[in-house]
Amino acid sequence: MAKKEYDTFCDDPTTLGEGKVVIAIRELTPDNPRKKYLTRYVEAVISKEPEKMPDADILWLRWQRGRLHPKPWAIKVQAEKGEFLA
């Protein structure tokens, strides 16, 4: 099964943390193509070493002004956290 892809915006990846986090992500590979780029706040497990989570999905990082980080992270979405920032 193809991995799902998401992205998040972050200027300093060290502030993301690894393991279980609450994070804002954008859906990049939705079943309905119209839903691409919608934002969700989720609880997820993330890692900057995708090889340590081989069954996880892909999490791309973008700098806050839109440029793409070259190396993706891994993500396993575990729960939805609502529409708004806490």
Place this chain on the structure above:
Amino acid sequence: MAAKDYREFITKLEKVGEVVHVEREVDWDLEVGAITRRANEMGLPAPLFENIKDYPGFRILGGPVANFRRMAVALGLPAETSIKDMSNKYYARSQKRIKPVIVKKAPCQENVVMGDDVDLTMLSTPMGADGDGGRYLGTWHTVITKDLDSEWTNWGSYRQMIHNEHIMCGLIAPFQDAGKMQAKYVAKGLNMPFVTAIGDHPCSVLAAGTPLGVGEDEVELAGALIGEPVELVKAKTCDILVPARAEIIIEGEVLSPEVKVDEGPFAEAHGYRASPRMPRSVYKVNCITFRDNPIFVFSSTGVPMNDGYVTAPLHGGEWKKLLLDQGIPVKDVYVAPGGPVVVSVKKFYSNIANHVACLIWGSKNGFLHTHIIVVDEDVDPFNMSEVLHALVTKCHPLNNIHATLMVGATLGSFLSMQDRTYLRGAAVVFDCTWPLDWNPYTEVPTRCSFTGIYPKEVQEKVLANWKKYGFK
């Protein structure tokens, strides 16, 4: 005569070769934005996309007034109208506002989607550029809000990004009209109703971007620019009157400022993606109405040219009026697209350049014009070659450049994030006028131009015989 709506506008653009009907299937995800951006940068006609992947029945018009020819057509003028003439026409019309008329039935409400059926992804909003924070639904549009205590209705242009199926987000600064209005609703524990109108009329956004005073309705200015009353109809879910001929209407409420979602980044009006993704205001959508076969209108913001740059010079008339009302001997004002404000004056007192700059900076949207150039009356502000020549030859680098602290623009690209957050800015005026204490005969240099160094009779003789010399 200006067109009544975008559909008539497109017909007029066809007659002057300013629209390309793109019938090949295009992807709303970056391809539409890339085509429009390139067309803008090359000065090409506006693309009207008629076959959009995932969106049968929808169309997209990119860069509706991204060049001066299309702006002229939008104003009902010949496409060849000069910028100066357009600016003067804008100013003349803006002095005679036209009140709107209310209609009972409207094309913008041919299709109505409400409640749980609301889904912003049903609209063919482009993903404008790679790295943008989301699909920007509001890039060339009007956001309409009503004052809680009066009949004042504000038309503004606040960018809006799709967050999810029923939420949009965007910046509403507290000093903007919508921000001032929202403060009253918040004080009473209420959400502020809003309407977003997409594709109402090319002149609507021009009016929405004009710095009118508190209590003044931009819809009356829009009517003046179009030449007839704007037709309005009552929204489906609130008391706001909306443009009846708009392609798409989005109705909802701006939630309390305590509720935020991430918005941005976005290719901003000055041509850069300067601001990071940040928590912004939330627009909760309750209703979407639209015309049959709707046309989604969008602007590809970025480096010149685009629609925002084209409308800037037309606002020069507003600055000219402001300065003349204050007794400044202004000859003309040009707001260069993406560039400085250039003011020509008949100088008869020293430091007039600073006086001009202070008046502009002290007014409502003055903080957006961080670079002002003041020239003598013999320099045409609309001729940037002349202006640059004056800048280099008359502006003493140490004596004639005056910078000052200013209210900072939240999107100011040369400001640090800290400065933008706390609205700390700066501005500069370049005084490109000859000093008054220079003797005009022995110290002021002689301008070596056709009109400057030939006797009048010689100039007249040459002009009278110009074609006889063989020139066309």
